[in-house]
Amino acid sequence: MRYVQKKSTPSFFERDTRKLSYWIKYTPSKKRFLKEYILENEQYYLCIYCESKVNMDSSHIEHIEPKSLDIKSLTFDYANLSVSCNGTCFNVSNGNSRHNCGHIKKNTYDKQRFLHPCEIIDLEEYFKYDFDDFKIYTTEKNSKKSEYMIKLLNLNSGRLIIARRNDYQYFNKQLKQIKDVEKRKKFIKNKIKVKTLQFISFFRYKYKHLI
Numbered sequence: 596m597r598y599v600q601k602k603s604t605p606s607f608f609e610r611d612t613r614k615l616s617y618w619i620k621y622t623p624s625k626k627r628f629l630k631e632y633i634l635e636n637e638q639y640y641l642c643i644y645c646e647s648k649v650n651m652d653s654s655h656i657e658h659i660e661p662k663s664l665d666i667k668s669l670t671f672d673y674a675n676l677s678v679s680c681n682g683t684c685f686n687v688s689n690g691n692s693r694h695n696c697g698h699i700k701k702n703t704y705d706k707q708r709f710l711h712p713c714e715i716i717d718l719e720e721y722f723k724y725d726f727d728d729f730k731i732y733t734t735e736k737n738s739k740k741s742e743y744m745i746k747l748l749n750l751n752s753g754r755l756i757i758a759r760r761n762d763y764q765y766f767n768k769q770l771k772q773i774k775d776v777e778k779r780k781k782f783i784k785n786k787i788k789v790k791t792l793q794f795i796s797f798f799r800y801k802y803k804h805l806i
């Protein structure tokens with residue numbers, strides 16, 4: 596997981612939602628416009644939780660704090676809105692089974708243990724990765740909270756593990772073709788700067804000594 600900086604509430608959102616009380620009244624085309632705005636400007640087409648690449652069809656608007664907890668204050672609070680993958684992952688839209696992120700989390704939300712991706716600036720420090728099994732693990736920082744998040748969002752689902760492994764192996768393959776050590780370092784540095792990089796915190800963790 597990584598920190599995502601929210602922008603201030605865009606004027607189109609204020610205008611479109613001013614008179615609305617319920618999410619269902621917010622039209623699909625306006626929701627689509629909002630989703631695209633968030634993906635483009637805040638999340639760079641990565642899921643808010645698992646950091647897998649998403650597109651407009653493989654994602655949904657996610658109320659981080661479930662709106663059912665307080666419909667009045669949470670439904671149209673821009674700071675509470677993000678974009679999650681559909682849990683089928685990796686742009687597979689035909690699967691009905693949902694494995695992780697927003698659709699698994701649903702309305703479960705323990706405020707005491709939840710690590711809010713738009714509020715915790717050093718969020719990446721709560722997690723570490725293993726490069727043999729490609730799983731995400733807790734760190735000493737607050738293992739109760741990070742453990743809660745890993746389970747809540749099922750961040751070690753088989754699909755995510757396979758996808759992390761594939762991306763890592765592909766990256767290594769590219770690296771091996773660069774013989775010069777300095778050039779290799781430069782390649783890594785450039786790679787982990789790309790905001791649209793799938794599993795960006797996984798790669799940043801691996802190469803943190805170069806950041």
Ligand SMILES: [Zn+2]
Nearest residue numbers: 642645680696
């Ligand atoms: Zn996800």
